Each structure stands twice: as C-alpha cells, then as structure tokens.
Amino acid sequence: MRITGKVIGVSLLALASGCSSLNPFASEEKNKPASLVELKSPMAVRTVWKHSVGKAGTAVFSPALSGASLYLADADGAIERIDAASGKQQWRIKAGSDLTAGVATNGSVVVVGGVKGQVLAFDADGKSLWKAQASSEVLSNPVVGEDVVVVRTVDNKITAYEAKTGKQRWTVQRTTPALTLRNAPGMVIAGSNVYVAQPGGKLLALTLAAGLPRFEVAVAEPRGATELERVADIAGTPVVYEQDICAVTYQGRVGCFDLNTGVGRWNKDTSSDVGVAVDQRFVFVSDDKGAVIAYGREGGQSAWKNEKLENRRLSTPLSYGRAVAVGDLQGYVHFLSREDGALIGRVATDGSPIRSVPLVAGTNLIFQTQAGTVTALAVE
Numbered sequence: 001m002r003i004t005g006k007v008i009g010v011s012l013l014a015l016a017s018g019c020s021s022l023n024p025f026a027s028e029e030k031n032k033p034a035s036l037v038e039l040k041s042p043m044a045v046r047t048v049w050k051h052s053v054g055k056a057g058t059a060v061f062s063p064a065l066s067g068a069s070l071y072l073a074d075a076d077g078a079i080e081r082i083d084a085a086s087g088k089q090q091w092r093i094k095a096g097s098d099l100t101a102g103v104a105t106n107g108s109v110v111v112v113g114g115v116k117g118q119v120l121a122f123d124a125d126g127k128s129l130w131k132a133q134a135s136s137e138v139l140s141n142p143v144v145g146e147d148v149v150v151v152r153t154v155d156n157k158i159t160a161y162e163a164k165t166g167k168q169r170w171t172v173q174r175t176t177p178a179l180t181l182r183n184a185p186g187m188v189i190a191g192s193n194v195y196v197a198q199p200g201g202k203l204l205a206l207t208l209a210a211g212l213p214r215f216e217v218a219v220a221e222p223r224g225a226t227e228l229e230r231v232a233d234i235a236g237t238p239v240v241y242e243q244d245i246c247a248v249t250y251q252g253r254v255g256c257f258d259l260n261t262g263v264g265r266w267n268k269d270t271s272s273d274v275g276v277a278v279d280q281r282f283v284f285v286s287d288d289k290g291a292v293i294a295y296g297r298e299g300g301q302s303a304w305k306n307e308k309l310e311n312r313r314l315s316t317p318l319s320y321g322r323a324v325a326v327g328d329l330q331g332y333v334h335f336l337s338r339e340d341g342a343l344i345g346r347v348a349t350d351g352s353p354i355r356s357v358p359l360v361a362g363t364n365l366i367f368q369t370q371a372g373t374v375t376a377l378a379v380e
Contacts (some may be wrong), residue, residue, distance in 0.1 A: 034310040043345040044380035048364055049087030059100045062356035063368050066107035073102040073112050074372055084361040093126040106144040109163045111204045113138030119151050130166030139184040141232055148192050148208050158196055170211035186237025197234035201249045215262030220252025236275020236316050246283050247292045248272045254285050261374035266300030279319040304341035318358040320365055327354025331369050349375045
C-alpha cells in the first residue's frame with residue numbers, strides 16, 4: 001500500500017495489485033482467497049464471444065453500450081467499437097495519448113480521459129471531435145448526456161463541456177477530506193441532473209444546464225478515531241432505478257435515496273470498494289471481504305448473504321434473470337441465485353482480475369478484465 005499526498009493508494013489501484021486492507025501489515029495468509037469448490041449441477045453458461053482490446057494497467061476501463069455497439073478502451077490509448085452481438089470489430093483508433101478513464105458515450109460522442117487530465121472526444125465513427133484540458137488527472141469515467149459531457153478529476157472538480165464542441169459549460173469545485181481513497185467514484189446522468197459520487201461519503205446532485213446543486217446527502221458519515229478509520233468514500237457508480245438512486249461507501253453504508261429530493265429511503269452498515277447493482281426487488285453489494293449481500297430495495301431488509309467467495313476481491317455485481325453475476329481477482333465470473341444467494345455457476349475468462357463494471361447487452365453479459373479480454377456470456 002502506498003500513500004501519495006492526501007490520497008490513499010488502495011481500492012481500485014492497490015487492490016488490483018494485491019492489497020485488500022488499509023493495514024499494510026495484514027497477513028497474506030489471513031487474506032488468502034477462498035478456494036473454489038466444485039458446483040453440483042451448475043447452471044449452463046455459454047461463452048458467446050471473446051475480444052481482446054489491450055491491458056488496463058493500473059487504471060480500470062469499463063465497456064460502454066450504445067444501441068448495438070460496444071465501445072472499449074485500454075491504457076495504451078486504443079479505442080474500439082465492436083458489435084455487441086458478435087464481438088466483431090467495427091473500427092479501432094489510437095487516441096494519441098495514454099488513457100486513464102473511459103469509455104463514455106451517448107451514441108454520437110465517445111469520450112475518454114487521457115494522462116495529465118486530457119479529455120478526448122470522438123464521433124461514433126472514431127473521428128476526433130475535440131480535446132480539452134482538465135485541472136488534474138481523470139480516473140472516474142466521464143458521462144455523456146444528450147448535449148453535455150461531465151468530467152470529474154482527482155482534485156474533486158466537476159466540469160461540464162458542450163458535447164459537440166468541447167466548450168466549457170460550467171465547473172464546480174468541491175472540498176475533499178484530509179485522506180481519500182485513490183479510486184474512481186462514478187457519476188450518472190438521469191433526467192436534467194448529474195449525480196456525482198464524492199469522497200467522504202457524500203452524494204451530490206447538480207443540474208446539467210448550469211451545475212447548480214439540487215441536493216447533497218450523506219450516504220455515510222466518516223467514523224473513527226484516526227483519519228484512516230474515517231475514510232468513507234463512495235465506491236463505484238451510483239445506480240438509478242425508477243425513482244431511487246442507490247450507492248455504497250467504503251467503511252460506511254449502503255443506501256437508497258429519492259432521486260428528486262435526496263430524502264433517504266434506507267441505509268445499512270457495510271463496506272465496499274466497488275459499486276452496487278439494483279433491480280426491481282433487490283440492491284446487491286460485493287463487500288470488501290468478498291461477501292455478496294442482497295438487500296430489499298424497498299426497505300433495505302437483509303435478504304441473503306453469501307460469504308463463500310471470501311477475499312476474492314469481487315467486482316461490482318450484475319443482476320440478470322434468476323442470477324447475480326460477479327467477477328473476481330482470477331478472472332472467474334461467479335453466478336449466484338438471485339433468490340437465496342447460493343452459488344449456481346462459474347466460468348473462467350483469462351485469469352486476470354475483473355475490476356470493471358459489467359453490463360447487459362441484449363441477452364449477453366459483458367465482462368472486461370484487467371488484461372483486456374472482453375467476454376460475452378449467455379445463460380442458458
């Protein structure tokens with residue numbers, strides 16, 4: 001584990017290289033990943049296609065879906081558009097810079113974050129549209145609305161650009177705690193607002209038009225006697241489902257809030273360094289010890305908890321049909337029963353960690369590994 005300035009080098013970066021605790025002296029044996037046991041009568045999972053885009057390095061790149069196309073990126077500056085159904089490449093370009101974040105798209109504009117705070121935008125055919133210089137490094141995925149691109153930098157400045165021209169529309173600077181995780185708290189656009197995950201456990205809603213605050217709520221309040229114990233940053237990207245927005249923090253809580261007012265619906269103690277998944281009935285969390293937990297979406301009641309993947313450093317989960325899918329540090333995708341959390345299936349990818357956010361594309365589940373393998377899975 002490393003500490004650089006006021007940023008703790010854990011979560012996305014250090015966890016990917018083997019650190020699973022804020023304690024630098026944690027026993028490797030104590031944190032040994034749980035062994036995988038043979039599953040009886042596992043569900044049928046088929047690999048539809050695989051595609052290699054390139055390594056993520058110390059960053060994390062998640063695929064973006066628009067219509068029938070997937071957009072991908074890697075640390076060396078490659079950006080690709082592939083067919084989501086077949087995995088066939090439609091085009092591949094070089095951004096002209098190493099990349100640290102991406103991809104975001106609305107189907108017309110494709111945006112990535114380059115080293116030293118560059119923001120690079122391309123059209124749907126891979127032609128360069130514009131470049132902008134942000135105030136510092138971009139680790140969080142940009143988000144793209146109908147006519148606006150929003151970028152968050154590690155100095156916690158949120159900036160909006162005109163999607164077609166790159167002209168700066170507005171910027172908002174937020175304070176940060178004395179110590180924060182070096183992670184990539186996400187953003188999501190819903191309606192006329194952008195919802196921004198913040199260090200210190202805050203969820204901020206801003207208007208897309210002018211960056212005016214709609215509300216700011218605490219998903220979790222920092223607790224503890226030391227600054228390390230008080231780290232409670234929001235992990236991953238908040239998820240919007242109907243009129244709820246749900247999020248989880250490290251060393252804090254998971255909860256859901258009213259999308260329009262920020263009024264809390266419920267929250268529960270937990271700790272995660274990846275995001276949540278939400279469906280009609282449940283909110284799913286992969287906690288920082290390797291448990292997968294399901295909470296009732298309406299009231300937060302505990303539905304089930306599976307601890308058989310302890311210390312396997314799980315990805316953000318994904319709800320699909322009767323299963324919940326989650327990746328791990330060895331590139332396995334595990335399938336759990338949505339109803340009771342029992343392990344019901346498993347499939348291997350390329351052996352490297354899965355840290356990106358998985359997604360559903362048609363009938364396929366899409367996972368991207370740190371080595372750059374993008375895999376489409378179908379559940380029979």
